[in-house]
Amino acid sequence: MDLPKNRFKAALKAGQRQIGVWCSIPDPNSIELLANCGYDWLLIDTEHTPIESTEAVALLRAAEPYPTTPIVRPGWNDMVDIKRLLDGGAQSLLIPYVQSADEARAAVAAVRYPPRGMRGVSGLSRASRFGAIKDYNIRAEEEICLLLQLETLEAIEHLDEICTIDGVDGVFIGPADLAASMGHLGNAGHPEVRAKIVETIQRLTAAGMPAGFLSADQEMARAAADAGALFVAVDLDTALLRRSAVARREEWR
Incomplete structure (x- = not known):
């Protein structure tokens, strides 16, 4: 059995924009429904949800x-945490709240086997199809995509150095925490925050580093794409559900 190809990683390398949806509903049916809607990628969020690694594996299976x-x-x-998700079959990870080049290097080390990293070796994990993929431990790195999330002004100060670190495949700008770090908690749409997001994406693009972004605000999502963002989450599952439910209620009130 061959190592599964990571279409997302290949697309970023080719400079092809990838459109996604943010998923926080811990239900395989929800993931399967969205996986069948034509989006290039789905983000399974275990940071701001109660989703555990075992549940994440079930969601991966639903999308597969x-x-x-x-x-x-x-x-x-x-x-x-990273090791468990990789062993569970995840090939693409978005690491939250990376603040420095050292933290970026730690993330790289966590997804690589020794001697290039610190990932623990398991020969019979789901990632290796329980041993069916020949030389999985040697070849796994080829198809692992590591994305780092920069979410504060402090992190952005280290942007240039982070972009030079081998093993980083993309950098995602987190708008909500960035707004908070700029003194605009709860207001990611503030003009200063928008300007910083666009500026940062332009810097990433100029450095040849694929940039990512999330916003349910379609104007802001377009601005990020126009600035060069290659992987853009254009909505969230919970936001889609709530907007649709509220709109239908208003039709009948």
Whole structure:
């Protein structure tokens, strides 16, 4: 059995924009429904949800038959959490709240086997199809996509150095925490925050680093895409559900 190809990673390398949806509903049926909607990627969020690694694996299975790439966000830049998700079959990870080049290097080490990293070796994990993929431990790195989430002004100060670190495949700008760090808690749409987001995406693009962004505000999502963002989450499952439910209620009031 061959190592599964990571379509998302290949697309970023080719400079092809990838459109996604943020998923926080811990239900395989919800993931399967969205996986069949034509999006390039789905983000399974375990940072701001009660989703545990065992549940994340079930969500990965639900998405697997469809032409979309599931990306998992662990709760923290923690090598144990990262190891469990990788062993569970995740090939693409978005690491939250990376603040420095050292933290970026730690994330890289967590997804690589020794001697290039610190990932614990298991020969019979789901990632290796329980041993069916020949030389999985040697080849796994080829198809692992590591995305780092920069969410504060402090993190952005280290942007140039982070972009030079081998093993980083993309950098995602987190608008909500960035707004908070700029003194605009709860107001990611503030003009100063929008300007900083666009500026940062332009810097990433100029450095040749794929940039990512999330917003249910379609004007802001377009602005990020126009600035060069290659992987853009254009909505959230919970937001889609709530907007649709409220709109239908108003039709009948």
